[in-house]
Amino acid sequence: xxxxxRELISEAALDxxxxxxxxxxxxxxxxxxxxxxxxLKGGVxxxxxxxxxxxxxxxxxxxxxxxxxxxxxxxxxxKIAKDLDESLEGKxxxxxxxxxxxxxxLSYLLEIxxxxxxxxxxxxxxxxxxxxxxxxxxxDYTGFVIxxxxxxxxxLDYAQKYRNLPYIGIVEGIE
Numbered sequence: 001x002x003x004x005x006r007e008l009i010s011e012a013a014l015d016x017x018x019x020x021x022x023x024x025x026x027x028x029x030x031x032x033x034x035x036x037x038x039x040l041k042g043g044v045x046x047x048x049x050x051x052x053x054x055x056x057x058x059x060x061x062x063x064x065x066x067x068x069x070x071x072x073x074x075x076x077x078x079k080i081a082k083d084l085d086e087s088l089e090g091k092x093x094x095x096x097x098x099x100x101x102x103x104x105x106l107s108y109l110l111e112i113x114x115x116x117x118x119x120x121x122x123x124x125x126x127x128x129x130x131x132x133x134x135x136x137x138x139x140d141y142t143g144f145v146i147x148x149x150x151x152x153x154x155x156l157d158y159a160q161k162y163r164n165l166p167y168i169g170i171v172e173g174i175e
Contacts, residue, residue: 005152005162005169009144014126014154014167017143018046021124022053025094025141033057035091035118039109040064040082042098042163045155046126046143050096061086065109078108088116094141098155099127103135110137126154127168150174 025034033056038047040062051058064082093113100106106123114121124141131148146168152158153165158174 003158003171003173005165006172007167008146008149008151008170009168011166014143015049018049018126019053021141021143022050022055025050025124026053026055029054029056029092029094031056032092033059035086035088035093036060037084037093037095037113038062039095039097039106042155042157043096043126045163046098047096050124059086059091063109065105078105080112088113088118088121090117090119093118093121095121095123097123097125099129099151100125100137100139101129101132103133103137106137107135127151127156144168 034054036047036051036058038044038060041064047060051060061084062082063080063084065078065080095110095113097106110121110123122140123138125139126143128139128142128145129148130145149170150158151168152162152171153168155163156168157163158171
């Protein structure tokens with residue numbers, strides 16, 4: 001059986017909410033520079049759009065961590081495939097994620113980053129799926145709270161497909 005995609009959050013709704021998040025982050029970091037850390041691969045679409053809407057100075061770095069492989073549920077094993085290029089010492093850090101699901105990966109990542117001496121560290125996610133949470137994670141900025149469905153689009157994938165959809169969709173028909 002082949003999968004189909006049903007739209008959950010439209011491109012227009014994503015754009016409007018990201019503008020709101022950019023405004024709030026700009027207000028909260030007024031007079032400071034914010035160092036965005038993108039969690040690859042999925043977070044890159046969101047971070048690029050968010051960064052364009054933040055009015056305070058921004059710097060960026062990228063990290064690749066994961067616990068999924070090609071499946072639809074977390075394996076529970078977190079791997080760092082690409083570490084940061086820059087030090088976090090004394091920086092106001094904002095970790096930018098596409099989705100928070102079980103919280104395992106992010107909880108582990110935040111523990112690692114906190115040990116690197118940032119001046120402050122907050123978390124921004126486009127999507128939050130609290131029904132799947134097994135590790136508590138404090139989210140400072142949330143785009144949308146979503147139901148426990150397997151979703152794709154706007155950077156999120158299913159076996160490396162559908163990242164380029166301009167909306168968030170629910171995958172139907174996967175085994």
